[in-house]
Amino acid sequence: MGSIGWSWEQHRFLMYQCLSLPFAFLFYFLAKRGHLSLTYRYLFVSAGGSVLAVFTMGIYSTLLFTSTLAFVLLVCCVDNSCIHTWAFVMQMLWQTFWHLLIQYREYYLHEPVSIRLFLAVSTLMLLTQRITSVSLDLQEKQVVLTPSKRQTCVTLLPLISYILNFTTLLGGPLGSYGQFITLMEGINLTSPPSPPGVVFLKLMQVLMLEWVRFYLVFFLKHLIHDFNPGILYGILSTWCLGLVLRIQYYSHWKISECLNNAAGFGFWVDSSGDYFSKWSGLSDGDFWTTEASICMSQFARRWNVTTASWLRRLVYARHKHFPLFMCFGFSLWWHGLHLGHFVGFFTWAATVKADHHIHRNLFPNITPTQRKIYTFVNWINTQMIVTCIVIAVEFRNSSGLRLLSKTYIGLFPLVNIILHFIVLNLNSLEQ
Numbered sequence: 001m002g003s004i005g006w007s008w009e010q011h012r013f014l015m016y017q018c019l020s021l022p023f024a025f026l027f028y029f030l031a032k033r034g035h036l037s038l039t040y041r042y043l044f045v046s047a048g049g050s051v052l053a054v055f056t057m058g059i060y061s062t063l064l065f066t067s068t069l070a071f072v073l074l075v076c077c078v079d080n081s082c083i084h085t086w087a088f089v090m091q092m093l094w095q096t097f098w099h100l101l102i103q104y105r106e107y108y109l110h111e112p113v114s115i116r117l118f119l120a121v122s123t124l125m126l127l128t129q130r131i132t133s134v135s136l137d138l139q140e141k142q143v144v145l146t147p148s149k150r151q152t153c154v155t156l157l158p159l160i161s162y163i164l165n166f167t168t169l170l171g172g173p174l175g176s177y178g179q180f181i182t183l184m185e186g187i188n189l190t191s192p193p194s195p196p197g198v199v200f201l202k203l204m205q206v207l208m209l210e211w212v213r214f215y216l217v218f219f220l221k222h223l224i225h226d227f228n229p230g231i232l233y234g235i236l237s238t239w240c241l242g243l244v245l246r247i248q249y250y251s252h253w254k255i256s257e258c259l260n261n262a263a264g265f266g267f268w269v270d271s272s273g274d275y276f277s278k279w280s281g282l283s284d285g286d287f288w289t290t291e292a293s294i295c296m297s298q299f300a301r302r303w304n305v306t307t308a309s310w311l312r313r314l315v316y317a318r319h320k321h322f323p324l325f326m327c328f329g330f331s332l333w334w335h336g337l338h339l340g341h342f343v344g345f346f347t348w349a350a351t352v353k354a355d356h357h358i359h360r361n362l363f364p365n366i367t368p369t370q371r372k373i374y375t376f377v378n379w380i381n382t383q384m385i386v387t388c389i390v391i392a393v394e395f396r397n398s399s400g401l402r403l404l405s406k407t408y409i410g411l412f413p414l415v416n417i418i419l420h421f422i423v424l425n426l427n428s429l430e431q
Contacts, residue, residue, distance in 0.1 A: 012056075012115065012119065013119070013122075013170050013171060013252055014206070014210075014251055014252055014255050016052070016056050016170055017170055017171060017252075017255045017256065017258075017259050018255065020048075020052060020166060020167070020259055021199070021258065021259060021262050023048055024166075024167055024259050024260075024262035024263040025196070025262050025263075027041070027044055027045065027048070027263050027264075028187065028195065028262060028263050028264040030044075031187040031264065032187055032188065032264065034188070038184065038185060039157065041161075041184050041187070042157045042158050042160075042184065043161075045161050045164075045165045045166055045167065045184075045263075046157070046160050046161040046164045046165065048165075049161075049164035049165055049166040049169045050065075050164055051166075052166045052170070053065075053120075053123070053169065056116070056119055056170070057116045057117075057119050057120040057123070058116050059116075060114070060116050060117050060119070060120035063094075063098065063120045063121070063124050064120065064123060064124060064127055064164070064169075066094070067094060067124065067127050067128075067131065067163075068127070068160060068163050068164060070090055070094075071087055071090075071091070071131050071134075071135075071163070072159065072160065074086050074087055074090070074135075075138070075145055075159065076156075080138045080139055080141070081139065082139075083135050083138050083139055084132070084135040084138070084139040086135075087131055087132060087134075087135035088132055088135065091127070091128045091131050092128065092333070092334075094124075095121070095124050095125060095128055095334075096333070096337070098117075098120075098121050098124065099121065099336040099337060100337070102117065102118070102121065102336070103336075103337075103338065119170075121336075123169060123170055125334060125335075126169070126171070126172055127163060128334065129174045129307065129310050130162060130163050130168075130174065130177075131163065132310075133174065133176060133177065133310060134159065134162065134163075134177045136313065136314070137177055137178070142178065143177055143178060158180075158181060158184070159177070161184075162177050162180045162181075165180070167256075167259045167260045167262075167263045167265060168256070168260065170256075171253070171255065171256035171259075172253075172256055172284060172306060172307070173253070173256060173257075173260075173283060173284040173305070173306040174306035174309075174310055175282055175306070183264070183265045183266075187264045193267075195261045195262055195264065195267075195279065196262075198261055198279045199258045199261050199262050202254055202255075202257055202261070203255075203258055205254055205287075206251050206254045206255050206258070209247050209250055209251045209254070209287065210247075210251055213244055213247040213248070213251070216240050216243060216244045216247075219240065220237060220240055220241060220244070231407075231408055234406065234407035234408065235384070235407055235408065237407070238387060238391070238404070238407045238409045239383060239384065239387050239409070241387075242387030242388075242391055243387075245390045245391065245394045246291075246386070247287075249285075250285065250286075250287045250290075253284035253285050253304075256282075256284065257279075257280070257282060257283055257284075260282045261282075265282055266279055266281040266282035266283070267279055267281060268280075268281035282306075283305065283306075284304050284305050284307070285302060285305050286302075289302055290302040290303055292379075293379075293382055294375050294379045294382060295355045295359055295382055296348070296351045296352045296354075296355040296382055296385060296416075297352050297355045297356060297359075298382075299382055299386060300348070311327050311330070311331060312327070314330070315327045315330045324349055324352060324353055325346075325353075327349075328345045328346065328348055328349035329345070329346075329349075331345050332344075332345040332346070335393070336396075338396035338397065339396065339397055339398060340392040340394070340395050340396040340397060340398075340401065341392075341396065343401060344388075344389045344390075344393035345389075345393070347385075347388060347389055347392065348389050350413070350416075350417050350420075351385050351413050351416050351417065353420065354416045354417055354419065354420030355416070357420055358416070358419055358420060359378075362374070381416070384409055384412035385412050385413045385416065387409060388409055388410055388412060388413055389413075391404060
């Protein structure tokens, strides 16, 4: 009970999604047996999302319903050629208002902010992803929605279901609207094999991650006095703290996979023939793959995969000037504009940029033996930089920055940025 209680307090998103698993299995069973027509499938997932929102967020669930209603009205009233601009501005202003209200309560009024409000705003961020994704599809004519007076409900029900789908409401991952329609239509008597086995295996992975996180926290809380303080120990303990914060995300993404798989979503044809990998069509990241990244650009591509793809499409691909910094700048706006976000995301952008130049200039000029050493050193460097970014972003305020300065771990991104400028100057001299 201690571990369960600890997980509930530390990561309510995860526990709420665990409670949704039986309803996901029920949906899959009814749909596969032919007891749910396509219309009732849409009603099931949208009603389930609405109930889940009210249960977890209370009165603050109106934030989500307001966004959904406003976007549906836009679809009905605004021409597709400009709907993305309207949807983007509307959604980001609405989301930013609530982010700033939280900051006002925290930093100016010094009032505790309801966990339900935090949950609602975090979920609102995921709604922003889905709404802007659909609006881009509509503007680029990848999706066509032309609701007539007689068929408005039939046309808009799938859209509402996509936005309020209970399997992705609290944790994603982000899939396209067209993919959602295909998945909903594909659940029938010839649909993918029963998912309980793969869901069980992924739940075991979540338990293992939470077990590792539990004992890392225990080490940081109760064993710190047994060691002599020093620079090396300060860096090691800060790295452990960063790993604790990252494991929260890996657990959350894996339980989101479980929830989608339980509902029959995320199965795809894989040439490898591996049953487990066939159920990885909806995934935001894997612990071992992501943490094995040997450079910042590689880590950026593997971390929160569907969100990274959304940012590339929404920002990076649409800006010719400074696309990388525009992408990370929008990401800090989307996350809430806290001081730690400014430091964390611009550090991330600068180190990714530095990584591109340093790796391109150094890697081709070293021997195979040196490359092995270079890879190991670069992995450690990546781990330290990621730790700095995660702590700055998750702490949000100056406390995280003070921690990084006291333990000297903040020197890692600084050294990378300095090396970047040295490499640029050497290249300019050679030319």
